[in-house]
Amino acid sequence: MMTMAPVLLSLLFLLGPAFLQEAQTDHYSLTYLYTGLSNPSEGYPKFWAVGFLNDQEFFHYDSESRKAEPVGPWRHVEGMEDWDEESKLQQATEDIFLDTLQDIMDYYDDSNGSHTFQGKFGCELQNNGSSGAFWKSAYDGKDFIEFNKETPAWVPLDPAAWNTKKKWEPYVENVKEYLEEECPDIMQRYLNYSRHILDRQDPPSVAGTSHSNIRDDVIILCQSIHIYPEGSGLKWTLDC
Known part of the structure; x- marks a missing residue:
């Protein structure tokens, strides 16, 4: 009967230098996601915000705690952000966000x-120095309004969004x-503190198990976690 050793050795070999060479970070992104609910279910806040550096969450805020707090490895990064000031900013954003939600509901009665x-x-x-930016919103899962920075102007994508445009246009x-300007500067400041987290190229943690069925077929299961950086993939071979 086949043993696990050759399989896992093959997998771990492929997750070595070749894996690290193929998985190079070629861009960075700073993204904020906001969600407001008019009638949240029990246990859910009325509003929450999440910040991401690339695909990794680095802070969380919600209307229950009213605090912006670092999460994951960013809990151990000192000096990256004044979280008391960030909490005040998110509190102000929460008010604007929920007011806008109420305006939309009033429009549709x-x-x-x-x-x-x-x-x-x-x-x-x-990495080549080029940059991009985006800002868009949705109501009940449908496009509502987005910002065109070339014009510049808010572009309504829903009838109710014309009222929002009037409020936001100034x-x-x-x-x-x-x-x-500000967003790229903030991201660059964040990168000065946490690039080592985003650029991690450690092989993931790998665990394997096997069992046989009544036909003596061997079923092998492999689980991998903590894959860095974003977009990395895994390959494995079976040496019979």
């Missing part, structure tokens, strides 16, 4: 059930400045 308003914005930085230049 619909206070029944639970409705959601979501926002996603941030910026990206390529701050168009502020939003453009944030996306094109």
